Amino acid sequence: MPVHSAGARLYKSVKFRHLVKKSGSAAGSRASNVSLNLTPFVDMMTVLVTFLLMVFSSTGQLLEAQKGLDLPLAKSRETLQQAPVIIVTKSEITYQGQLVATVESVLRDDSPTFKIDALFERLDAASKKIKEDIAMGRQPKDLIKACEEAKSNIRPAPGKICPDGLAILQADESTDARLINKIVNTAKAAGFDNLLFAVKNK
Amino acid sequence: MGASVGTGDKKSVNVELNIVPFIDMMSCLTAFLLITAVWVNIAQINIQPKGKTRDQAQVQQDDEHVTLSVLVQSDRIWVGLSRVNEFQDIPKKGEEQDWDKLETTLKEHKASAFFADRSDLEIAAESTTAAPVKYQDIIYAMDVAVKVGFVDVGLSDPQGLAARPSL
Numbered sequence: 001m002p003v004h005s006a007g008a009r010l011y012k013s014v015k016f017r018h019l020v021k022k023s024g025s026a027a028g029s030r031a032s033n034v035s036l037n038l039t040p041f042v043d044m045m046t047v048l049v050t051f052l053l054m055v056f057s058s059t060g061q062l063l064e065a066q067k068g069l070d071l072p073l074a075k076s077r078e079t080l081q082q083a084p085v086i087i088v089t090k091s092e093i094t095y096q097g098q099l100v101a102t103v104e105s106v107l108r109d110d111s112p113t114f115k116i117d118a119l120f121e122r123l124d125a126a127s128k129k130i131k132e133d134i135a136m137g138r139q140p141k142d143l144i145k146a147c148e149e150a151k152s153n154i155r156p157a158p159g160k161i162c163p164d165g166l167a168i169l170q171a172d173e174s175t176d177a178r179l180i181n182k183i184v185n186t187a188k189a190a191g192f193d194n195l196l197f198a199v200k201n202k
Numbered sequence: 203m204g205a206s207v208g209t210g211d212k213k214s215v216n217v218e219l220n221i222v223p224f225i226d227m228m229s230c231l232t233a234f235l236l237i238t239a240v241w242v243n244i245a246q247i248n249i250q251p252k253g254k255t256r257d258q259a260q261v262q263q264d265d266e267h268v269t270l271s272v273l274v275q276s277d278r279i280w281v282g283l284s285r286v287n288e289f290q291d292i293p294k295k296g297e298e299q300d301w302d303k304l305e306t307t308l309k310e311h312k313a314s315a316f317f318a319d320r321s322d323l324e325i326a327a328e329s330t331t332a333a334p335v336k337y338q339d340i341i342y343a344m345d346v347a348v349k350v351g352f353v354d355v356g357l358s359d360p361q362g363l364a365a366r367p368s369l
Contacts, residue, residue, distance in 0.1 A: 041225075072338040073338070076245060078248060079245070173341075176336070177274070177328070177337060178329045180340060180357075194250060198245075199245055200245075
């Protein structure tokens with residue numbers, strides 16, 4: 001391997017010299033000042049920051065994507081809010097991340113009660129706890145105010161629905177309607193009479 | 203942000219802005235926004251389930267109250283009025299349900315005297331093993347209803363519909 005004389009190098013074989021502008025006080029054959037053109041970089045950063053600021057959501061991610069869960073599409077654009085989440089994937093039903101039943105077993109069950117017992121128990125307990133929290137004032141003030149307004153049939157502001165009886169259903173688009181009916185009946189029986197169906201915006 | 207005017211020459215008017223802090227800030231902001239970005243835009247459709255609750259054995263139906271009911275089946279959609287017992291059949295158009303026809307029908311009802319100042323409607327889906335109805339179809343039906351102005355959508359059992367066609 002040939003031995004090169006020491007000097008400005010970009011990696012091993014590319015000489016640095018051709019990047020050097022011969023200008024001002026740095027003029028001369030051995031000048032090592034490099035003026036990089038930062039304009040495209042700054043342009044790109046500005047565009048990127050603008051785009052990211054536009055898609056920025058202050059509420060964060062309330063719902064997470066899951067394997068086997070493709071949300072249905074809809075044009076409605078109401079804001080989501082925090083509430084207990086029932087997830088129905090292609091194979092299983094979970095409540096707050098805990099497995100409740102499999103889709104197959106629920107569809108096979110033709111009991112006359114027409115509700116999912118395991119889900120009912122969890123929802124019933126959650127409903128009682130939410131009611132207690134509201135009574136004790138352990139919920140945010142704006143939501144407690146929304147509960148009082150709901151009694152007077154005042155329509156709540158988007159994202160400020162009274163948490164009493166509020167749950168989110170996040171179901172796969174291909175879920176059988178029988179299963180949805182069963183879940184809605186179960187939720188209704190447990191006191192969740194206000195369901196939010198999570199959808200993907202078109 | 204620092205700025206040095208000229209290069210020592212009295213007549214020079216070149217200005218060199220120190221953009222390093224700007225680039226630093228942009229880099230930090232880009233990293234923060236990329237980490238906290240929410241790529242999937244999830245919204246909601248708000249519904250009120252109809253039927254039995256824990257506290258009440260049965261929802262009382264007012265006989266004088268006319269209810270607009272939509273029944274989604276695998277091959278058609280029925281739109282009916284309770285008390286009047288008037289039904290409109292909207293058959294499937296090809297592989298898809300005829301959502302445009304449903305929208306037109308609901309618009310007509312919304313413009314009628316019964317529903318001009320009302321926004322309630324009930325939807326049910328009748329699904330069987332042989333003729334399944336998908337959740338996406340229920341959502342489409344609700345979406346159309348909300349679009350037309352029936353924002354108080356209730357989801358009901360097919361048997362619990364106020365206006366149910368006799369099949």
